[in-house]
Amino acid sequence: xxxxxxxxxxxxxxxxxxxxxxxxxxxxxxxxxxxxxxxxxxxxxxxxxxxxxxxxxxxxxxxxxxxxxxxx
Numbered sequence: 700x701x702x703x704x705x706x707x708x709x710x711x712x713x714x715x716x717x718x719x720x721x722x723x724x725x726x727x728x729x730x731x732x733x734x735x736x737x738x739x740x741x742x743x744x745x746x747x748x749x750x751x752x753x754x755x756x757x758x759x760x761x762x763x764x765x766x767x768x769x770x771x
Contacts, residue, residue: 737771 739747740758747756761770 733771 736747736751737758740756745756758771762768763770
């Protein structure tokens with residue numbers, strides 16, 4: 700088995716703080732959480748603190764297939 704598919708419970712940070720079962724609630728939580736982290740990432744040359752200190756992070760830009768909305 701490739702190491703890419705091995706489970707690592709130490710890296711799961713959202714499981715206890717966020718409602719992963721209700722898509723609408725989770726989406727709202729991420730809409731509130733993401734903007735300050737994105738701003739910090741951009742203003743600090745790709746570095747963020749808090750629970751993400753020392754972790755690899757990237758900003759993924761996507762385009763909705765139907766909506767054609769850009770998302771980060």
